[in-house]
Amino acid sequence: MIRISGLSANPLFVLAVAALSNTAQASNLPFETISAEIDAAPLERLLDGTVEAVNRATMSAQTSGRIAEVFYDVDDYVEPGAAIVRFTNVEQQSALRQAEAGLAEAIARQKQAEEDFERVAGLYESGSASKREYDQALASRDAAGARVNAARSAVSTARQQVEYTLVRAPYAGIVTERHVEVGETVGVGQPLMSGLSLEALRVVVDVPQQAATEVRKHRSAFVITDEGRVEASAVTIFPFAHSASNTFRVRLELPPGQFGLYPGMFVKVAFVVGESQRLLVPAGALIRRNEVTGVYVVGDDDSVRLRQVRVGRTFGDRVEILAGLRAGERIATDPVNAGIYLKTRSAQNDD
Numbered sequence: 001m002i003r004i005s006g007l008s009a010n011p012l013f014v015l016a017v018a019a020l021s022n023t024a025q026a027s028n029l030p031f032e033t034i035s036a037e038i039d040a041a042p043l044e045r046l047l048d049g050t051v052e053a054v055n056r057a058t059m060s061a062q063t064s065g066r067i068a069e070v071f072y073d074v075d076d077y078v079e080p081g082a083a084i085v086r087f088t089n090v091e092q093q094s095a096l097r098q099a100e101a102g103l104a105e106a107i108a109r110q111k112q113a114e115e116d117f118e119r120v121a122g123l124y125e126s127g128s129a130s131k132r133e134y135d136q137a138l139a140s141r142d143a144a145g146a147r148v149n150a151a152r153s154a155v156s157t158a159r160q161q162v163e164y165t166l167v168r169a170p171y172a173g174i175v176t177e178r179h180v181e182v183g184e185t186v187g188v189g190q191p192l193m194s195g196l197s198l199e200a201l202r203v204v205v206d207v208p209q210q211a212a213t214e215v216r217k218h219r220s221a222f223v224i225t226d227e228g229r230v231e232a233s234a235v236t237i238f239p240f241a242h243s244a245s246n247t248f249r250v251r252l253e254l255p256p257g258q259f260g261l262y263p264g265m266f267v268k269v270a271f272v273v274g275e276s277q278r279l280l281v282p283a284g285a286l287i288r289r290n291e292v293t294g295v296y297v298v299g300d301d302d303s304v305r306l307r308q309v310r311v312g313r314t315f316g317d318r319v320e321i322l323a324g325l326r327a328g329e330r331i332a333t334d335p336v337n338a339g340i341y342l343k344t345r346s347a348q349n350d351d
Contacts, residue, residue: 023248031337033298033330036321038277042220044270049223049252051265055171056196058179059084061186063164071192074178078195085180087165096158103151106144113137113144118325119166144247158166173197201254201261203232205269206247212237214273221252224268225259229314278287279327280318287335296338298330304342 065087072084120137123129142232177194180186205221206217217220219235232252241248252269254261261267287306294308309324325331332338 004283006319021048029302029304029332030341031300031332031334034257034333035330036279036280036281036325036345038279038327041275041278041315042051042218042272042281043274043276044222045211045214045273046224047053047205047207047211047269047271049262049267049269051201051202051203051263051267053173053196054200054202054253055173056194056263057170058177058194059167059169061087061164061167061188061190061192063087063161064187065089065091065185067180067184070178070180070182072175072178072193076175078173078175080169080172082168082169084169084175086169087143087167089162089165092158092162092165094305096155096162099151099158103148103155105351106148106151110141110144110148113141117141148334167192169195171197172199196263198258198262199256201258201263203252203254203267203269205250205252205271206242206245207237207271209246210243211271211273212241212248214219215248215250215271218274219252220272222270223252223254223259223261224270225261227260229270230257230259231252233326278312278315279321279325280315281321281325281331282313282333283317283319285331285333285335286319287339295325296324296332296335296342297325298332304332304338306339306342 040285068086068088069086071082071086078084090101117137117140120129120133124131124134173195174197175193175195179191179193186192215235216237219237221232221235222228222229223232233255236253237253238249238251250271281295285295286309287296290299292308294306294310297305298309301306307324310322311323312320314320
């Protein structure tokens with residue numbers, strides 16, 4: 001029969017990461033054991049943070065017109081460069097054709113002006129044309145060239161206005177808000193659609209000024225999610241305090257990945273603010289049965305007992321033990337084999 005002992009060990013309320021030293025596998029045991037030891041580790045302070053997207057934007061109209069099509073709605077995923085809104089472009093196409101016609105006329109006049117200049121220049125060299133006639137032909141040629149450049153600029157502007165009638169997404173993301181409907185007439189600067197990218201996220205935290213010095217000193221933080229702890233890839237501390245709350249804004253960049261987080265969510269953030277002591281065991285050494293959490297403790301005589309423990313925070317692949325285990329005690333790293341071994345020994349004793 002398996003017996004679960006209570007919290008008979010002295011409670012260990014400690015505050016830092018523990019080192020676990022491997023011991024030699026007991027000669028009579030079919031599983032490995034380790035000895036729990038206390039060591040220096042980071043001391044953390046928990047604060048509330050808000051998740052936000054690094055890339056978020058509201059696309060606005062860069063030309064006026066009537067909305068012909070809206071290709072996406074709220075919560076739709078948009079590929080980079082995909083068309084999201086199309087305007088009617090009758091006026092823009094007409095302006096483009098007019099600009100192209102003006103360019104063709106300017107090029108024709110430039111060609112004529114160059115021919116006139118060459119003719120007058122030949123006459124001027126032979127003495128048959130005056131200096132004034134030569135200067136007038138030269139000015140006409142240069143003016144025609146300037147008109148061609150102006151016409152080309154007008155064509156580029158008209159083409160750009162045509163392109164503005166098809167609004168495209170600047171990057172991949174999710175549509176968060178739709179500001180227009182089909183048939184609506186919009187002007188320059190009017191919002192069309194808002195969106196954000198979930199590929200790059202960060203967390204913003206307001207840190208009290210009492211903790212700001214230590215946060216600035218260590219610049220290390222972890223975001224606590226349902227999937228575990230995520231270490232911030234960069235910690236940016238604003239160089240001024242908010243006048244109303246006397247808090248410093250801290251921005252935590254997250255590594256690539258979604259981590260089950262969405263913009264606007266509240267999360268817990270653990271800032272490293274110093275060092276203290278903790279007793280940790282591998283998470284794989286814990287066994288959970290209903291509301292009971294325990295470890296298999298191995299005595300000096302290789303006896304095995306399942307002991308209930310009280311756990312604290314999780315640090316990577318290790319869990320903090322608050323009560324139920326003393327430093328230096330041996331525990332089984334494989335609770336499955338330890339449980340089988342204990343059942344076998346109990347059955348043998350019953351026989």
